[in-house]
Amino acid sequence: MDSETNPPKSVKTRHKCSACYKQYNKKEHLVEHMKVSYHSVHQPKCGVCKKHCRSFESLREHSKGLLAKDNCSRIFHELGCGLCMKIFDSCILLSEHKWTCQLPPPTRLGTISLPSMELKNSISDRSNGVPKIHEAVAMDCEMVGGGSDGTLNLCGRVCLIDENEDIIFHAYVKPQMPVTDYRSDLTGLSEEHLRDAMPLKEVQEKILEILYNGESIGIVRVDGGKAKLLVGHSLEHDLDCLNMTYPDHLIRDTAKYHPLMKTNLVSHSLKYLTKMYLGYDIQMGIHDPYEDCVSVMRLYKRMRDQDHLKDFVGSCLPSQVTEFITNEFDCCKMKDLEKLTPDELFEMSRINRKLETTDDYDDDVMALEGATRNSSCAFTLSSKHR
Ligand SMILES: [Zn+2]
Ligand SMILES: [Zn+2]
Numbered sequence: 001m002d003s004e005t006n007p008p009k010s011v012k013t014r015h016k017c018s019a020c021y022k023q024y025n026k027k028e029h030l031v032e033h034m035k036v037s038y039h040s041v042h043q044p045k046c047g048v049c050k051k052h053c054r055s056f057e058s059l060r061e062h063s064k065g066l067l068a069k070d071n072c073s074r075i076f077h078e079l080g081c082g083l084c085m086k087i088f089d090s091c092i093l094l095s096e097h098k099w100t101c102q103l104p105p106p107t108r109l110g111t112i113s114l115p116s117m118e119l120k121n122s123i124s125d126r127s128n129g130v131p132k133i134h135e136a137v138a139m140d141c142e143m144v145g146g147g148s149d150g151t152l153n154l155c156g157r158v159c160l161i162d163e164n165e166d167i168i169f170h171a172y173v174k175p176q177m178p179v180t181d182y183r184s185d186l187t188g189l190s191e192e193h194l195r196d197a198m199p200l201k202e203v204q205e206k207i208l209e210i211l212y213n214g215e216s217i218g219i220v221r222v223d224g225g226k227a228k229l230l231v232g233h234s235l236e237h238d239l240d241c242l243n244m245t246y247p248d249h250l251i252r253d254t255a256k257y258h259p260l261m262k263t264n265l266v267s268h269s270l271k272y273l274t275k276m277y278l279g280y281d282i283q284m285g286i287h288d289p290y291e292d293c294v295s296v297m298r299l300y301k302r303m304r305d306q307d308h309l310k311d312f313v314g315s316c317l318p319s320q321v322t323e324f325i326t327n328e329f330d331c332c333k334m335k336d337l338e339k340l341t342p343d344e345l346f347e348m349s350r351i352n353r354k355l356e357t358t359d360d361y362d363d364d365v366m367a368l369e370g371a372t373r374n375s376s377c378a379f380t381l382s383s384k385h386r
């Protein structure tokens, strides 16, 4: 219940969450709220009142929906960008920004008889003296049908691009079992495309070579080393049809990143996200793996470049907060937590979120927890370090 909108009249002191401004009569309820809300720097914030929203969808509601706050919606209407939801200091800055925010759709590959192609896979290593950085690679597969009813997903085509939207690898794929449905209306594929296509096994090897980037499996499992981040939309389906796995902590999935999901944590389609956040249409008719790759890469980069707050661990904090840092939030005694101000609780909830991972991992590896309980961290805190 959002008590902010319906404040009871008789209450004198209320405890307000510093992030989402919800208010509670009892401090313990605020503490409970902080434990489960996982407020973090990844949550999109209203550019006017700074309220944390769970997703861009709820920020959109807050800024220009039917129940939008008057002041926020008035300022947003005048100075806000409807795609990235940022607010600008002047109309001139806003219109300058719109040129960079509204991107033109990429040129589709189409299904011309494109041979498999592969950029010379020079192993990239940007780690000399710089904090650990994982370059991102976006991947998308088009699937044809196998099995007696054609419902088994088989990879028929795959495309990988780098952060500059250049193709690293593209191939038509020869599945390991007979294709019973080419799904031509969606895939644009037919028997000719797959007849002399690259065998699945060879495709897997090439993709893993690109992703591992010369790093050993051991290192990739621990902190990633120079392995690439794999970006995609509902990547489990792509990996499944390729019969491949990749470590969770190196996966960035635009279908699983909380700020890009519906408020009830159901995924949006890539088509919807592209329209709402990038401002153009995709998947009009035949699906183009390059077009989808470009969408996920652009969405990922846009999220990565969000203005995440600087690190502040250990700085400007009251001692009772720093004492708690080494503990799990859940282990803290309730009565001790209740002594803290809402602001301190907020700082602490964020610090705990961060320390759970930075103890053992680079910032960039936060998707470990992302896939499971807090995908709001899946796109990492590393934007400002890059
Ligand atoms: Zn809150
Ligand atoms: Zn607001």
Ligand SMILES: [Zn+2]
Pocket (backbone or CB within 6 Å): 081, 082, 083, 084, 085, 086, 097, 098, 101, 102
């Ligand atoms: Zn924008």
